[in-house]
Amino acid sequence: MFSLSPTELKESILGCSDGPASFNSILNKQNGSIVSVDPLYSHTTAQIKKRIDETYETVLEQTRKNHSEFVWNSISSVEELGKIRMAAMNEFIQDFEKGKKEKRYINASLPRLPFSDKEFNIALCSHFLFLYSEQFTEKFHFESIKELCRVAKIVKIFPVLELGSVKSRHLETIINKLEKENYRVQLKKVAYEFQKGGNELLEINN
Numbered sequence: 632m633f634s635l636s637p638t639e640l641k642e643s644i645l646g647c648s649d650g651p652a653s654f655n656s657i658l659n660k661q662n663g664s665i666v667s668v669d670p671l672y673s674h675t676t677a678q679i680k681k682r683i684d685e686t687y688e689t690v691l692e693q694t695r696k697n698h699s700e701f702v703w704n705s706i707s708s709v710e711e712l713g714k715i716r717m718a719a720m721n722e723f724i725q726d727f728e729k730g731k732k733e734k735r736y737i738n739a740s741l742p743r744l745p746f747s748d749k750e751f752n753i754a755l756c757s758h759f760l761f762l763y764s765e766q767f768t769e770k771f772h773f774e775s776i777k778e779l780c781r782v783a784k785i786v787k788i789f790p791v792l793e794l795g796s797v798k799s800r801h802l803e804t805i806i807n808k809l810e811k812e813n814y815r816v817q818l819k820k821v822a823y824e825f826q827k828g829g830n831e832l833l834e835i836n837n
C-alpha cells in the first residue's frame with residue numbers, strides 16, 4: 632500500500648488508524664520502530680475479539696455485494712480475503728497486550744495526537760482519511776493531516792478514494808490548502824490495488 636523501501640522500514644514509523652491489523656506486530660518482530668494509534672485501543676482484547684467475530688460475516692457479505700468494486704488478482708475470492716484478514720487480526724490479537732505495555736498501541740484519535748513535534752520520521756494512515764470522506768468533513772481531514780505533519784516528517788495516506796471506489800470529494804481542496812501553506816504534496820502510484828483505482832497514495836513532506 633505504501634511502497635515502503637527496506638530503508639524506510641528501519642525508520643521510526645507512526646501507524647495512524649491501524650485498527651486490528653498485523654503491521655505493528657510483524658514490524659516489531661523484525662526490530663522495526665513502530666507505534667500505532669487508534670481509538671479502538673481503548674477496548675480490551677476480549678472486547679476487540681468479540682467485535683471482530685461479530686462483524687466478520689457482515690464485512691465479507693458487504694464485499695460480496697460490492698464484488699465489482701475490487702480487483703481480484705492477488706486475492707482471488709472473498710473467502711481468501713476473509714482468511715487473510717482473519718490471520719492479520721489474529722496476529723494483532725496475540726500481540727495487543729504485550730504491545731500496549733511496550734507503548735506500541737496507543738488509544739488516541741485524530742485530529743489530536745499525543746506526540747511531540749517530529750517524533751516520527753514517517754506517519755502512515757491507511758483506509759481511514761479520505762476513505763470516509765462522506766462521514767468526516769473537509770475540516771476534519773485538513774486538521775488531521777496537519778496534525779500528522781506536526782508529529783512526522785513524511786506523511787503517507789492510502790488510498791485517496793472514498794467508499795464506492797470514487798476519488799475522495801475532499802482531495803483536491805485539501806491538496807490546494809496544503810500547498811498554500813507550503814507543504815510539499817505528491818500523488819504517487821503504488822503497485823497495490825484492491826479497491827479498483829485505489830493504487831495511489833498522497834505523500835506530504837514538511
Ligand SMILES: C[S@@+](CC[C@H](N)C(=O)[O-])C[C@H]1O[C@@H](n2cnc3c(N)ncnc32)[C@H](O)[C@@H]1O
Nearest residue numbers: 648649650651652669670671740741757758759
Ligand atoms: C477501516 S479501518 C482501517 C484499519 C487499517 N488501517 C487497515 O488499513 O486495515 C479504520 C480505522 O480507523 C479508526 N478510526 C476511527 N476514528 C478515528 C479517529 N478519529 N482517529 C484515528 N483513527 C480513527 C477505526 O477505529 C478503525 O480502526
